[in-house]
Amino acid sequence: MDGIPWEIIFAVLGVVVPIIAALYEFVFIGRKRLGYRVQMDTTATDVDSSQYAGALQQFPLSENERLIAPSFVLLRIENIGASPIDADDYAAPENVDAGIAVEFPGRRVVGMMVTELSDEFLRDSFRENSGLRVKDNVIELPKVSLNRKQHYKVLAALDRVPDKTGAVRKAQPPKVVGGIKGGVGRGRIRETKNQIGTPRNAVALIGFLVAVILAQVSVSVATQDTPLDCAQGKLTVVGSTAFRPVLDEAAASYVRTCPGAQIEVQATGSTEGLDRLDAAGKQGENPEVVAFSDGMKTDRYPRLLPRPIAFSLFTMVSNKESGVQDLSADRIRQLYAGQITNWNQLNGNDVPVRLVSRYANSGTRRTFEQHLLLGAREPVNTSDDCRDRAPGAAPGAVRCERGSTEDVLNTVATTPGAFGYVEAGAAEQRADVFPVRIDGQPATLEGADQGSYPFWETEYAYTYGEPKAHSLTAGFLRYLVNEVGRDIVRSHRHKPCAELANPMLCRPA
Known part of the structure; x- marks a missing residue:
């Protein structure tokens, strides 16, 4: 079992x-089905209680013949199938014009009429010689063609028939006899409710x-007992601060799904994360540590295995007092080369340029140097508070360094003329800084994928060797690339690698 x-x-x-x-x-x-419904079968035997009873007893006979026990029957004939019924479909010989017979045991028909046609064109089916006739206690109905859900009604006036002793016979329900060829079951007409x-x-x-x-x-x-692919234990996630919002949300979601797991996120920078993973691996095989890095590692980590996770966007940001929201890539390189020291040189406000950068171990800084500075290194640090030049510092724009994406954003927001670079999703959440377009292009995944926006990078997850299949490390990495993980990645303005044209390289086509 x-x-x-x-x-x-x-x-x-x-x-x-x-x-x-x-x-x-x-x-x-x-298939073709013919049905009938007795909608009324009522008597008028208590006629002596009404001063108008004579009208019921006399209708519709002559003055010399009175009804003994009048009754009225309203019968509905209908197409209850999904297919039309033609005159040729009735289960009656071709030389017989009637298709349905209605018998009233114990009663005789003293009058009848066809009423309430579902469609006016059905009237032609009841003209003279159509097969509509009365024979004592039987009403014969013609072979009426009925489309799906069409119907007609027959109203009959009846009187009970006395037996040989003169006693009035008990009225029986009407018997409807008829059918169609090729219908459900034996094709007989079916009573409906x-x-x-x-x-x-x-x-x-x-x-x-x-x-x-x-x-x-x-x-x-x-x-x-636990959801699919859940693992137990403790996992430490280190590395990129730019990717930290994704890692925090994914870790919390995984722990909610898998209560036996503990995941701690310690994002202090891509290079420092790789160093910690490498050191943990050298102390013991398959450590439960995963490092995330903005961009590919260097050759100094030969035992670390990469897995592309997301295609990430970065953006330049400026303090609102700079008066600048669009710069060419050449102008950005001139800023970091010390050639521009005041924003009025770029038709901005008369405010000194203050460059807010990341520490040397930052993957975001490495991405900035590679994609916008074209491989050149940033200038030396000249300030600690990002406002005033340190004594003896080299001339040029003031430049300082901060340790995380959030620290850069806070410094740019509060320092007049400040200018820096951060992960695009984090910048989008802030209303106190200006995202700066590059060559007129905003930071969009479409623009980066099509080659018009230059500031992007692939986010990699690194493990020390291949993790065990049922380890928490392997389970968390699988979680990041499944549907839930992709939704989290996408919600922070990154693009899952699986959604790119070349998911293995995870870069623009």
């Missing part, structure tokens, strides 16, 4: 049974589907 895939069985039942029900309803039952409320077939199907869902839930609870 343990090897039976009950979840799959219940899922298949939940799909197959409604399909069978639909086929039964629309293919089998939906007024439908009030939800059909029993629909209630039964809904009940079945509810039972299948409850069974699936019960099986899942009984056979699986």
Whole structure:
């Protein structure tokens, strides 16, 4: 029993049974079907209680013949299938013009009329010599062509027939005889009922589907203590501060899903994260440590294995007092070369340029130097507070360094004329800084993917060697690239590598 895939069985039942029900309803039952409904069968025997009783007793006979026990029957004839019924479909010989016979046992027909046609063109089916006639206690109805859901009604006035002793016979329900060729079952005309409320077939199907869902839930609870791909233990995530918002949310989501797991995020910079992972690996095989880096590692880490996770965007940001929101890549290089020291040199405000950079171990800084400075290094640090030049510092624009994305954003927001670079998603959350376009292009995934926006990088996850398949390290990395992880990555304005044209390289085509 343990090897039976009950979840799959219940899922298949939940799909197959409604399909069978639909086929039964629309293919089998939906063939040609003729139905009738007795909508009224009432007597008028208590006539002595009314001063107008004579009218009922005399209708519709002559003055010399009175009704003994009058009654009235309203009969509805209808097409209850999904296919039209033609005159040739009636199960009656071709030389017989009547298709349906209505018999009233114990009564005789004293008058009748066809009423309430669903469509006016049905009237031609009841003209003279159409087959509509009365024979004592029988009404014969013609072979009426009926499209889907069409109907007509017959109103009959009847009187009870006394037996040989003169006693009035007990009236019996009408008997409707007729049928169609090629119909459901034997093709006989079928009595229908007024439908009030939800059909029993629909209630039964809904009940079945509810039972299948409850069974699936019960099986899942009984056979699986923890969600699929959950691992237990403790994992340390180190590295990129630019990617930290993604890592914080993904770690919290994984722990909620897998209560036996503990994940601690310690983002202090890409290079420092790689150093910590390398040191942990040298102390013992397969450490439960994952390092994230903005861009590819250098050759100094031969045992660290990369996995591309996301395509990340970065942006330049400026303090609002600079008056600058769009710069060419050449102008940015001139700023970091010390050739521009005041924003008025770029038609901005008369405010000194103050460059806010990252520490040398930052993957974001390495990305900036590679993509915008074209491999050149940033100038030396000239300030600690990002406002005033340190004594003996080299001439040029004031330049300081900060240790995280958040520190750069806070410094740029509060320092007049400040200018720096950060992860684009983090900058988008701040209203106190200006995102700066590069050559007129905003920081968009589409622009980077098409080659028009230059400031991007691939975010890599590194492990020391290949992690064990059922380790927390492997489980968390799989979680990042599945549907939930992709949603988290995408929500922070990164693009999952799996959604690029070349997911293995995870870079613009």
